[in-house]
Every structure is written in C-alpha cells, then in structure tokens.
Amino acid sequence: MSQSRVDADEVRHVAELARVNLDDDEVEAFATQFADILEYFDALDEVPEVDRESDLVNVMRPDEVREGLSQEEALANAPETEDGFFKGPRVS
Amino acid sequence: MTAQALEQRELASVIGLEVHVQLETATKIFCGCSTAAAEDEEPNTRTCPVCLGLPGALPVLNEGAVEAAVKIGKALNADIPEETTFHRKNYYYPDLPKNFQITQYDAPICQDGQLEVDIRDERRIINVRRAHLEEDPGSLQHKGGSIDTADYTLVNYNRAGTPLMEIVTEPDFRSPKEVRNFLAKLEEVLEYLGVFDSTRDGSLRVDANISMVPADDVADDGSISKETLDAANRTEVKNISSHKGAEKALAYEVTRQKNAIQRGRVIEQETRHWDESRGITVSMRSKEEEKDYRYFLEADLPPLQVSDWKQQIPIPELPDARRERFREEYGLDEESASKLTSTKEVADFYEDVAESFDPDLAATWVADNLLGELNYRDMEITDVSDRLDEFKHLVELVATDDITTKNAEEIVLRQMLDDGVDPDTVIEQEGLGKADDDEIVDFVEEAIEENPDAVEDYHSGESGALNFLVGQVMQKSRGSADPGTANQLLRERLDD
Numbered sequence: 001m002s003q004s005r006v007d008a009d010e011v012r013h014v015a016e017l018a019r020v021n022l023d024d025d026e027v028e029a030f031a032t033q034f035a036d037i038l039e040y041f042d043a044l045d046e047v048p049e050v051d052r053e054s055d056l057v058n059v060m061r062p063d064e065v066r067e068g069l070s071q072e073e074a075l076a077n078a079p080e081t082e083d084g085f086f087k088g089p090r091v092s
Numbered sequence: 093m094t095a096q097a098l099e100q101r102e103l104a105s106v107i108g109l110e111v112h113v114q115l116e117t118a119t120k121i122f123c124g125c126s127t128a129a130a131e132d133e134e135p136n137t138r139t140c141p142v143c144l145g146l147p148g149a150l151p152v153l154n155e156g157a158v159e160a161a162v163k164i165g166k167a168l169n170a171d172i173p174e175e176t177t178f179h180r181k182n183y184y185y186p187d188l189p190k191n192f193q194i195t196q197y198d199a200p201i202c203q204d205g206q207l208e209v210d211i212r213d214e215r216r217i218i219n220v221r222r223a224h225l226e227e228d229p230g231s232l233q234h235k236g237g238s239i240d241t242a243d244y245t246l247v248n249y250n251r252a253g254t255p256l257m258e259i260v261t262e263p264d265f266r267s268p269k270e271v272r273n274f275l276a277k278l279e280e281v282l283e284y285l286g287v288f289d290s291t292r293d294g295s296l297r298v299d300a301n302i303s304m305v306p307a308d309d310v311a312d313d314g315s316i317s318k319e320t321l322d323a324a325n326r327t328e329v330k331n332i333s334s335h336k337g338a339e340k341a342l343a344y345e346v347t348r349q350k351n352a353i354q355r356g357r358v359i360e361q362e363t364r365h366w367d368e369s370r371g372i373t374v375s376m377r378s379k380e381e382e383k384d385y386r387y388f389l390e391a392d393l394p395p396l397q398v399s400d401w402k403q404q405i406p407i408p409e410l411p412d413a414r415r416e417r418f419r420e421e422y423g424l425d426e427e428s429a430s431k432l433t434s435t436k437e438v439a440d441f442y443e444d445v446a447e448s449f450d451p452d453l454a455a456t457w458v459a460d461n462l463l464g465e466l467n468y469r470d471m472e473i474t475d476v477s478d479r480l481d482e483f484k485h486l487v488e489l490v491a492t493d494d495i496t497t498k499n500a501e502e503i504v505l506r507q508m509l510d511d512g513v514d515p516d517t518v519i520e521q522e523g524l525g526k527a528d529d530d531e532i533v534d535f536v537e538e539a540i541e542e543n544p545d546a547v548e549d550y551h552s553g554e555s556g557a558l559n560f561l562v563g564q565v566m567q568k569s570r571g572s573a574d575p576g577t578a579n580q581l582l583r584e585r586l587d588d
Contacts, residue, residue, distance in 0.1 A: 017384055019184045056394035057175075063117050063156030066124025068140035074249070075136060084135040085246035088186050090234070 006034040099356050102307035105346045108263035112256050112297040115160040120253035121227050122151030127254050135248035143253035145189030157255035160287040161201045161225050162401045167281050168220050170205030172399045178390040186247050187229035197387045200224035209277045211270050219262040228254035268342035275335035280411050284436045298332040304349050325359040331366045341366040422451035431459040437473050449491040457487045486515040499524045532573050536581045539564040
C-alpha cells in the first residue's frame with residue numbers, strides 16, 4: 001500500500017469527530033503517524049484466509065435482573081463527580 | 093424547477109418519521125441491569141460494567157427485547173429476515189459511555205411493514221421501511237445555562253442500555269394531523285402487544301423529516317415520484333416526545349418552510365430542534381454525516397436467526413380486529429366499539445363486565461359512565477387499574493337492581509372517583525340501597541296522608557296527580573325507590 005494516504009484535512013476531520021483540538025504542528029505529526037499505522041495493516045495481506053472457528057448464532061440471556069454496581073462503585077473511576085452524577089465539560 | 097418558480101406554486105408537505113420506542117423489558121438490552129426507574133431515583137444506581145462501557149465488558153443480548161421486536165414485526169406485518177446483525181455506530185458524546193452505540197444497520201430485525209391508520213374518514217396505509225433494535229444512551233443535564241452556554245455537564249447512565257426499537261416509516265404522511273393519528277395508533281398497538289408503556293417518561297421519541305413539494309406533483313393516490321422527493325430540500329426535526337407535540341412541531345415547520353419558499357428562499361437541508369416550551373423549531377449545529385458514524389459489525393454479538401419466532405410467538409388480538417369483533421359479538425355501534433377498544437385495559441375490562449352481566453349495560457357503564465367521568469377528571473383507566481373490581485361491583489349492583497341507575501351514576505361513581513372509596517361504602521353512607529317494597533309501601537301511605545288534595549284530584553281523573561304522588565314517594569326514598577314500583581303501589585292503594 002502507498003504512503004501518505006492521510007493528508008492534513010483528513011486528520012482534522014477525524015480530530016473533529018473525536019472532539020479533539022489539534023494545532024497545525026500536531027496535525028502534521030499525526031498525518032505522518034497515521035500513515036505509519038495504516039502501513040502496519042499491510043501485514044494483514046500476508047495472513048492466509050482461515051475459516052471462522054464456529055458459527056455462533058442466537059446467543060441470548062433470559063430477561064432477568066442481575067445486581068449491578070452501587071453508585072459509589074459506578075463513580076469510582078470518575079475524575080469529577082457531583083451529587084451522584086459524572087461531571088464533565090460543557091458539550092454541544 | 094420547471095417553467096413556473098416554486099414560490100408561485102401550491103405546496104404540499106411530505107413527512108417521514110423515525111420513531112423511537114422504549115421496550116417494556118425487565119432488564120436492559122445488553123446487560124442484567126433493571127430498566128425500572130424508581131421515582132426520584134438516584135443517578136447512576138442502575139449500572140454495571142457493560143452499560144458503563146468499562147474495558148473488557150461484553151454485551152449479551154436480552155431475549156425479552158428480541159421477543160418484543162418480533163411481536164412488533166408481526167403486528168406491523170413486517171418481514172423478519174433469516175439473519176439479522178448488530179453494528180457499532182461511532183460518535184463522541186458523553187451520553188454514550190463506549191463512544192459508540194450498538195444498533196442495527198444493514199440487516200434490521202424488521203423490514204417492509206405497514207400500519208393502517210384512520211385519517212378523517214379515510215383508511216390510509218403507512219409503510220414502515222424498517223424497524224431495528226438499539227440501546228438508549230444515558231441522559232445529560234446541562235448545568236448553568238442552555239445547551240450552548242452551560243458551565244458543565246452532569247451525566248446519568250441509569251437509562252443507558254434501555255432497549256429501544258426505532259421504527260422508520262416511508263415519507264407517506266401528507267400532513268401533521270396524519271402524523272399524530274399514526275403515532276396514537278402505533279402507541280395503541282404497542283400497548284396491546286404489552287411491549288410499551290406510554291405513561292413512562294421519555295418512552296416515545298420522534299424525529300421527523302419534512303419537505304415541501306409542488307402540490308400538483310402529488311398523484312391522486314398520494315404517491316410522489318422519486319425525482320420530486322429528491323429535488324426537495326428537507327429538514328429533520330428532533331426532540332419530539334408525544335403525538336400532540338409531533339403535530340405542533342410539524343405544523344410549525346410546515347408554515348416556516350412555506351413562508352420561506354414563498355419569499356423565494358431555498359430551504360436549507362439541516363437538523364432542527366423542537367423547542368416545546370417556545371413552540372418553535374430552531375436550527376441545530378450540523379452533526380455528522382452518515383459516513384462519519386463509521387458503522388461496523390459488532391463482533392461481540394453473534395448474528396440472530398429468529399425468523400421462525402414469528403410463528404412461535406403469539407400476539408394478542410390487535411385493536412382493529414377487536415373493534416370489529418366487539419361490533420359483531422356484542423352488537424355495539426361504531427363509536428362505542430372504538431371507545432371500548434382504545435386501550436387494551438379498557439377492552440379487557442369491558443369484556444369482563446359484558447360477559448358477567450349484559451353487553452349493553454356494560455357498554456353504557458364502561459364507555460359512557462366510567463370513561464366519561466375519568467375524562468372529566470383528567471384521569472385515565474390506568475389511574476384506577478387496581479380498582480376495576482370495585483367498578484365491576486357497582487355495575488353488578490345496578491344489574492341486580494340493588495341501586496338505581498341514577499344514584500349509581502350521579503352519586504356512587506362520582507364519590508368513588510373523588511374520594512377513592514368503594515361502592516358499598518358510598519351506598520351505606522348515603523343510604524342509597526334500593527328501597528324494598530315494604531319501605532315503599534310506607535312511603536306510599538305517608539304520601540297519601542300528607543297530600544289529600546292530590547288524592548282527590550286523582551279520583552276526579554286528573555292525570556298529573558299520580559305523577560305528583562310518585563314524585564313525593566321518590567323524594568321520601570331519596571331516589572332509592574323504583575319509580576315503576578311506586579307507581580304501581582300507589583295505584584293499587586288509591587284504587588282500593
């Protein structure tokens with residue numbers, strides 16, 4: 001596969017979808033890195049085709065309530081909380 | 093546009109819907125967390141690693157949600173394909189803890205259905221393109237201002253993972269009124285199926301696509317060519333949460349688009365937000381295009397093959413069929429049959445009463461008296477679900493002549509609803525038990541004794557005199573005497 005398939009505009013677009021702000025230097029850096037990362041995928045072309053091991057279908061569970069996490073446990077990894085809520089920046 | 097400019101032509105509206113309904117299951121779609129929201133519940137108290145999107149957690153599909161989807165497919169006369177799959181829809185917004193929503197993409201569980209709706213006197217078929225299963229996101233609170241000006245955001249994932257069915261119609265609606273009727277009918281059918289609870293907050297959410305086309309491009313059968321549809325710019329109106337709201341939001345949007353076109357402006361293809369409190373739609377910042385969602389197959393959920401469930405899972409008799417049966421079986425008129433099948437609970441109650449006593453009496457009592465008095469109090473049958481036995485008992489008291497119809501309607505039923513008491517209590521408190529013949533005999537004697545003039549008039553052949561005396565007996569019995577009995581006893585006594 002070819003190099004530099006990722007241009008600066010594409011990086012900006014992906015960054016916007018991910019809600020990440022990048023300055024121009026970062027855009028350049030990521031464009032190069034993206035190209036490198038995508039190149040690793042070329043290795044997959046060398047993998048021989050194999051069949052799926054099993055054909056699972058209809059994996060379901062009965063509609064029965066199972067105990068989950070307490071509020072404290074649910075919020076344990078949150079950097080910021082307020083009154084039992086996860087707290088984050090403004091979004092729009 | 094052809095010879096004539098669009099602004100000079102008569103316009104017709106074209107509307108299609110995406111309706112999200114919450115399915116009534118005990119647990120969320122991909123985990124065992126409860127879907128039952130307690131009143132004033134604490135945030136983030138119904139979560140687990142799956143619905144919080146913690147690393148390594150794996151979704152397992154809820155069989156109950158699939159059953160509900162199959163029932164909906166059956167009711168909409170839709171195809172359940174041999175195989176259906178789940179996809180990830182990627183977007184970054186804090187209501188999605190995983191940064192993607194598990195939904196269905198190119199192989200939805202229901203395809204090509206339809207729903208018949210009465211619009212004015214016309215029966216219309218609304219085509220349903222597809223209906224698919226997906227998970228509900230969590231809920232956000234924008235603190236310290238509106239969505240654009242807030243200081244920060246609070247996130248609650250209790251709702252995240254609630255099973256949703258998204259029902260997508262063809263652009264078959266020609267007016268906001270049609271949309272409202274369709275949504276009411278859809279809710280009715282879903283409630284009959286037992287898969288939906290319209291009283292639950294946020295249980296119905298609607299996005300509507302709406303555009304204007306030249307009226308003379310609409311064929312007589314209401315169909316519109318693909319070219320015409322493609323040529324029209326449409327807006328998508330989001331944040332509609334009821335069938336009334338849908339009619340209002342779309343009526344606003346119809347007027348807005350017509351005005352714009354008549355002023356020679358082009359309708360911008362955009363997403364608009366229905367602001368219920370202000371009664372207007374406002375432009376929303378444009379979101380992702382479809383390709384930006386980067387849909388890909390959800391590898392953690394194997395495909396579903398449930399087309400044979402369509403035969404295996406029974407669904408109850410649906411409103412249209414039941415309405416027809418009520419007319420035939422109980423001899424009801426169109427209006428009563430419609431009222432009595434408006435919800436499954438009303439219809440079940442009617443049948444119970446009709447079979448115990450008399451279909452006509454039951455129709456009067458359930459359709460006119462009970463629903464009428466409930467409506468007057470802004471109540472629904474669901475507000476008295478646990479008291480239906482009491483109402484049935486009241487009808488029984490009327491059927492067995494233990495109380496007069498008038499007292500039952502005007503005193504007992506009203507007090508039952510206003511004071512929350514059972515009929516026997518009202519009857520005892522008010523002394524309304526139907527007077528037995530001995531009591532009436534006593535009242536007859538009193539009436540004759542107290543009104544010698546009337547007795548004389550009776551004997552001289554004045555016809556009004558008997559009615560006057562019957563009235564006196566009724567008054568003494570406080571309405572509990574049977575007027576026919578009073579009349580007969582009076583004549584026997586006077587002619588003696």
